[in-house]
Amino acid sequence: AQSVTQLGSHVSVSExxxxxxxxxxxxxxxxxxxxxxxxxxxxxxxxxxxxxxATLVKGINGFEAEFKKSETSFHLTKPSAHMSDxxxxxxxxxxxxxxxxxxxxxxxxxxxxx
Amino acid sequence: xxxxxxxxSRDICQRGTSLTIQCQVDSQVTMMFWYRQQPxxxxxxxxxxxxxxxATYESGFVIDKFPISRPNxxxxxxxxxxxxxxxxxxxxxxxxxxxxxxxGQGTRLTVV
Numbered sequence: 001a002q003s004v005t006q007l008g009s010h011v012s013v014s015e016x017x018x019x020x021x022x023x024x025x026x027x028x029x030x031x032x033x034x035x036x037x038x039x040x041x042x043x044x045x046x047x048x049x050x051x052x053x054a055t056l057v058k059g060i061n062g063f064e065a066e067f068k069k070s071e072t073s074f075h076l077t078k079p080s081a082h083m084s085d086x087x088x089x090x091x092x093x094x095x096x097x098x099x100x101x102x103x104x105x106x107x108x109x110x111x112x113x114x
Numbered sequence: 115x116x117x118x119x120x121x122x123s124r125d126i127c128q129r130g131t132s133l134t135i136q137c138q139v140d141s142q143v144t145m146m147f148w149y150r151q152q153p154x155x156x157x158x159x160x161x162x163x164x165x166x167x168x169a170t171y172e173s174g175f176v177i178d179k180f181p182i183s184r185p186n187x188x189x190x191x192x193x194x195x196x197x198x199x200x201x202x203x204x205x206x207x208x209x210x211x212x213x214x215x216x217x218g219q220g221t222r223l224t225v226v
Contacts, residue, residue, distance in 0.1 A: 032212065043219060049213060051212075094210060094215065096213075099144055099145050101147040101149075101162060101208065101210065102157075102215050103159070104156045104157045105156060106156045107156045
């Protein structure tokens with residue numbers, strides 16, 4: 001079974017500041033991990049994914065995440081926040097064995113202050 | 115990649131009625147997954163639809179309320195039965211082709 005825990009339901013940063021959104025996972029099999037972004041009244045958009053290749057994964061819009069097995073973490077970062085980054089972010093996990101659904105965290109709402 | 119066509123994209127329904135949501139995938143898949151996203155919430159898995167067998171429901175979801183059909187390897191439907199305002203949500207179908215997950219566009223349901 002898989003699960004994810006996103007620490008902090010709401011994170012607020014100043015424009016230009018570092019963005020750090022935390023995600024810890026639990027999985028009984030080697031995981032695949034994902035970060036999605038959802039803008040108000042829009043669908044999910046894949047930011048990046050970890051699929052057991054490089055542990056540091058770069059995604060769209062300047063985001064990246066690092067898979068740390070020892071810490072069971074997959075935190076999302078961006079060096080400099082932009083106003084357009086304000087959205088809801090979801091971490092998700094599935095097993096590499098295939099044909100298992102994604103399990104989503106509860107989400108973190110990112111606010112960016114001018 | 116996989117393309118999933120989901121319809122309707124949105125609907126406003128009277129309480130007590132039922133709505134059937136359809137998902138068509140562009141190629142054969144063994145399993146299809148149905149999710150619900152309540153307002154301001156994350157995605158919650160409703161059930162897994164296998165072709166040729168009954169759907170497997172997650173805790174808190176029952177077949178009488180959310181009957182699912184899976185007549186072939188490219189198509190599935192989810193029905194939201196006897197609707198109440200609490201059923202107002204976005205419903206999404208999904209398939210997984212590791213290492214990717216693909217989602218339909220979602221059905222935004224409002225029950226009045």
